[in-house]
Amino acid sequence: xxxxxxxxxxxxxxxxxxxxxxxxxxxxxxxxxxxxxxxxxxxxxxxxxxxxxxxxxxxxxxxxxxxxxxxxxxxxxxxxxxxxxxxxxxxxxxxxxxxxxxxxxxxxxxxxxxxxxxxxxxxxxxxxxxxxxxxx
Amino acid sequence: xxxxxxxxxxxxxxxxxxxxxxxxxxxxxxxxxxxxxxxxxxxxxxxxxxxxxxxxxxxxxxxxxxxxxxxxxxxxxxxxxxxxxxxxxxxxxxxxxxxxxxxxxxxxxxxxxxxxxxxxxxxxxxxxxxxxxxxxxxxxxxxxxxxxxxxxxxxxxxxxxxxxxxxxxxxxxxxxxxxxxxxxxxxxxxxxxxxxxxxxxxxxxxxxxxxxxxxxxxxxxxxxxxxxxxxxxxxxxxxxxxxxxxxxxxxxxxxxxxxxxxxxxxxxxxxxxxxxxxxxxxxxxxxxxxxxxxxxxxxxxxxxxxxxxxxxxxxxxxxxxxxxxxxxxxxxxxxxxxxxxxxxxxxxxxxxxxxxxxxxxxxxxxxxxxxxxxxxxxxxxxxxxxxxxxxxxxxxxxxxxxxxxxxxxxxxxxxxxxxxxxxxxxxxxxxxxxxxxxxxxxxxxxxxxxxxxxxxxxxxxxxxxxxxxxxxxxxxxxxxxxxxxxxxxxxxxxxxxxxxxxxxxxxxxxxxxxxxxxxxxxxxxxxxxxxxxxxxxxxx
Numbered sequence: 001x002x003x004x005x006x007x008x009x010x011x012x013x014x015x016x017x018x019x020x021x022x023x024x025x026x027x028x029x030x031x032x033x034x035x036x037x038x039x040x041x042x043x044x045x046x047x048x049x050x051x052x053x054x055x056x057x058x059x060x061x062x063x064x065x066x067x068x069x070x071x072x073x074x075x076x077x078x079x080x081x082x083x084x085x086x087x088x089x090x091x092x093x094x095x096x097x098x099x100x101x102x103x104x105x106x107x108x109x110x111x112x113x114x115x116x117x118x119x120x121x122x123x124x125x126x127x128x129x130x131x132x133x134x135x136x
Numbered sequence: 137x138x139x140x141x142x143x144x145x146x147x148x149x150x151x152x153x154x155x156x157x158x159x160x161x162x163x164x165x166x167x168x169x170x171x172x173x174x175x176x177x178x179x180x181x182x183x184x185x186x187x188x189x190x191x192x193x194x195x196x197x198x199x200x201x202x203x204x205x206x207x208x209x210x211x212x213x214x215x216x217x218x219x220x221x222x223x224x225x226x227x228x229x230x231x232x233x234x235x236x237x238x239x240x241x242x243x244x245x246x247x248x249x250x251x252x253x254x255x256x257x258x259x260x261x262x263x264x265x266x267x268x269x270x271x272x273x274x275x276x277x278x279x280x281x282x283x284x285x286x287x288x289x290x291x292x293x294x295x296x297x298x299x300x301x302x303x304x305x306x307x308x309x310x311x312x313x314x315x316x317x318x319x320x321x322x323x324x325x326x327x328x329x330x331x332x333x334x335x336x337x338x339x340x341x342x343x344x345x346x347x348x349x350x351x352x353x354x355x356x357x358x359x360x361x362x363x364x365x366x367x368x369x370x371x372x373x374x375x376x377x378x379x380x381x382x383x384x385x386x387x388x389x390x391x392x393x394x395x396x397x398x399x400x401x402x403x404x405x406x407x408x409x410x411x412x413x414x415x416x417x418x419x420x421x422x423x424x425x426x427x428x429x430x431x432x433x434x435x436x437x438x439x440x441x442x443x444x445x446x447x448x449x450x451x452x453x454x455x456x457x458x459x460x461x462x463x464x465x466x467x468x469x470x471x472x473x474x475x476x477x478x479x480x481x482x483x484x485x486x487x488x489x490x491x492x493x494x495x496x497x498x499x500x501x502x503x504x505x506x507x508x509x510x511x512x513x514x515x516x517x518x519x520x521x522x523x524x525x526x527x528x529x530x531x532x533x534x535x536x537x538x539x540x541x542x543x544x545x546x547x548x549x550x551x552x553x554x555x556x557x558x559x560x561x562x563x564x565x566x567x568x569x570x571x572x573x574x575x576x577x578x579x580x581x582x583x584x585x586x587x588x589x590x591x592x593x594x595x596x597x598x599x600x601x602x603x604x605x606x607x608x609x610x611x612x613x614x615x616x617x618x619x620x621x622x623x624x625x626x627x628x629x630x631x632x633x634x635x636x637x638x639x640x641x642x643x644x645x646x647x648x649x650x651x652x653x654x655x656x657x658x659x660x661x662x663x664x665x666x667x668x669x670x671x672x673x674x675x676x
Contacts, residue, residue, distance in 0.1 A: 015236035015252055017325030019672075020365050020452075023565055024572050026676045040674030041325055042240070044248065066236050067491075067601065071251025097491055098595060115456045115489045116585040118576045 006130055009057040011039040011048045013076065016066035021093060025061060028119035029126065045075040049083055059130040062092035069096055070103070077108050089130045093117065139169040158410040159453075159580065160368035161570065162533070172529035178423065179528065182518050183442075186426040188419050188531065189519040190477040191442040196515035200228075202480040203505045204281060204446070208233030208258035209492045210605045212268035215258040219273060221495060227502060230273070230311075231281040231482060233257035234291070239326045241287040241660025244609035253606035256492070257283075261613045261655045266294040267301070276304040280311040281356070281446070281480075286328040288315040289337055290659040293647040296349065310351035312402055312446070315341060316358045318379040318551055321670075322560045324361035328660055329667035331552050337642060337663075339386040344643035346397040353402040355383060356446065362560075363406035364452045366568020369417045370534055372406060374541030375551075375560045377424055381542070382551040384433055394433045398440035407473040408450040409465060415521060416530035418445065418476030424535055446480040447473040454489050458584035459596055462486040467504050474508055475521050481505060491598035558675050565675065613655065620653030628652040632659060636666040 010026040012019055019041055026038045037055050039048060052060055064072060073092065080086060091111035096104070101112045111125055147166070156164045173179075180186055183193030192198070205227055207218045219230055234257040237249035243261040244253045253259045260266055270280075275298065284291045292313050299309045317334035320327050327334065338355055345354040359376035367375070380401065387397055405421065407414045425443040429435040449469035454462045463486050470483050483501040485493030493501070509515055521527045548554045555561070574580040581587045628649035635642045646659060 015240045015242070015248065015326075016256065017320075019325060020568050023676050024366075024569055027565075027569055028572070030676070036676070038674050038676045040672035042672065066252055067255035068236075068251035075250075095489065095491070097598060116582070118586070119572060120576055 004132055005033060005035050006059070006126070006132060007035045007037070007055065007057045008126070008130070009037050009039065009048070009052050009055060009060045011043055011051065011060055011062050012041045012064070013043050013045060013048060013062055013072040014064055014066050014068045015042060016064065017041055018065040019063070021065070022061075022063035024119065025063070025093070025122060028123060029061075032123040032126075034126070045072060045079055048076055049079040049085070052080070052085060052088060053083060057088060058133050059089040059091065059126065062090065064092065064094040064096075067095065069094060070100055073104055073109055074107055087133060091125070091129075137169070139167065139171050142167065142169065158369070158413040159408055159571075160370065160410065160413060160567075161574070162368065162370070162413060165529075168525035168529040170525065172525050172532075173523070174528060174532050178532075179522055185430070185438070185441060187422040187442045189522050191422065191444050191479070193518075195477065195518045196474075196509075197518060200509050200515065201474070201478050202229040202279070203227050203502060203509075204229040204231040204480050204482055205498055205502055206231040206233050206283065206448070206482045207498070208235070209599065210254040210258065210601055211609055212258055212260065212265045214254070214602070214605075216269055216271055216273070218495075222498070222502065223273075223278070225499065225502060226506060229279045229281065229480065232269070232283065234282070234284050235259045238287060238291070238656060239284055241290075241328050241657060241663070243613050243655050243657030244606065245613045246657055249606075249610075251606070253609050254601055259605065259609045260291065260294070261609070261657060262616045263294050263297055263650050263653065264612070264616060265609075266291075266298050270295075270298055274304070275299045275302055276308045281314075282311070283314045285314055285317055285320050285324070286326055286334065286663075287656050287660050288313050289341060289642060289646050290650060290656045292341065293643065293650045294656075296647060297651050306349040308351065309349055312353035312356050313341075314358060314404070315355045316379060318382050318555065319358050319361055319376070321555045322362055322375055322379075323365040323367075323564060325672070327670045328663045330670045331555055333663070333667035335382065335386050335552065338383060339390060340641045340643055342383065342387055342397050342400075343390070343392060344641055346392070346400060350400070353400050356402050356404045357383065358404040360404050360406045360448055362564065363408065363450065365564050366571060367564040368567050369408065369410075369413050370537045371541065371560070371563055371567060373417050373421055373424070373534060374538040374545075376403065376405070377421070377428065377538065378542055378545045378551045378554070380425065381428060381432070384429075385550065388433065394429075394435045395437045395440050398429060398433070398435050399437060403443055403445040405445055405447050406450050407447050407469045407476070409453050409469065411468060411472045412526055412530055413534075414469070414472040415476045416527055416534050418447070418473070418478065419527070419531045420535040420538065421445065422477070423531070424538060444479045446482070447476070447478040448482040449473070449484045451484055451488055454484060454486070455582055455585050456489040457593060458590060459486045459490065461584055462488075463500055463504070466501060467508075470504055470508055471512075471514065474514055477519060487596055487598050490596070492601070494597060494599045496597075558673060561675060616653065617655070624652045625649075625654050629654050629658060629662060633662050633666060636662060
């Protein structure tokens, strides 16, 4: 166990401006004692992977409400693997239909939270599923 | 009996909640009585200053509100089909939703559009797209609302060009373009350039339509997105009116007579769950705007003082869990909108937390309005809630607290300065977080989500977007760019750029450019290059 706190990137891929959820999650994770970096809106997959690398994060939470999740989540996962960042935990939330959840899980998205999830549930999930990465 | 005496007689009482408050966390007193009523002239008469009781004297007895369901998905043909479906079922106006690339000023073939084309609305990059969107719909017979902001100038130019092709003169084209950039920085968050040049383009459009398309509303000053981002009802009202003040200021500063454009300003509010809070908010909005226009801007025409509004039920109040319950929420909210005196209404569909609405779900939403209009009887008498102790007391309270916000914004030097400091943005984030904590604790109930859950949800059918839309739209944009006269398009783009830098009105050159084949993305590129790109300050 390392003594440093978990470091989490909260990111908004794509063009939609719905950032209410992302900001609430960022703040709830921060209040729970994690170190949180929020990217702001309108991020490309490249920008998100670059931020993850620069900030040396343990997990990335992706928020997307534009319906482009089946394009943008895989694009981010591919680039993560290509950069050797495959062990960073990816989770996300937004307007995501039931049938896409299993597809995203198969691609390696570890958790999907849909409308109505409480911040407590998400914080608890992060505590149980995200660990401090030992490798740089 | 005075309220104080009544309270002494009946309180303390053992109440079922520790505190009674609205969804906005506004505290509600146990009773409102005659001593809560304002002076009679604050209530006034329908159609008369300060318009608390409605913008028109005879309201729904003369004319019902426009039933206007927001629609758009896939390619232009898909949305054209939905428009015709809605019109054939008794809808009385059109309302267009564009996809994220169009809203952010990127063509369908741009790398940033990847995965987003036609997903959240209809994809429009070229004049040809706009022609397909309104194919077979005579633009002198319907009024159209278009929700688009930072790329609104290009979209409006295309709509006007389609009208011209149909042989409809601009004087006869009626409708609304949202075009409210200030609330983009505050809440909806789709932008190209920083606030100052963005507001300048809005003012160009107000000026252009006032002179050339007098039935057009060049801006719909919107609280909807502010509320959906998590604000309280009071913040929604205050920031919306502050934005309105910002636009009127910008137009007056360039020498326009306030009465030449003020009658065409329109507003757009959210209608959330808390019934009386919402009715009171809409009444307070009219009263405050009338005072602002008369006292601050010395407007003379009665039409400049009267606030007319579109409303939409609150998307954020809907639940993915037990989605049928959303029909009931929408009904309650729509009733509040009607009793609040709206001129136009969109009722959300039950499936909108899952996907864009299906035809079946949209039908129920439209029927909800028709049942309120033609079965419930609430439209038979003008402003039936006036004089209600509770409604009048809440109207006063909301007005009072909204003025406090407006005074704070004035003290900061106006709404643009306040936005640059992040004031409204941070106030909204705070309110959103407060609500989330109250919901997490169970203090705020969402039926089916944090109370009365069912273990097994039965899925309902949802709309699927044709995955081929993106490829088709991208190919069409590329073909369009190849087919046009390249030197004419280049020349026309240059004219737009010159207008941006010289300060002349951008609308005439944009109208000329779209006719020469210049796309939404290319006009937006001119804005990016001449005014710079705005970046999210990413406040948490």
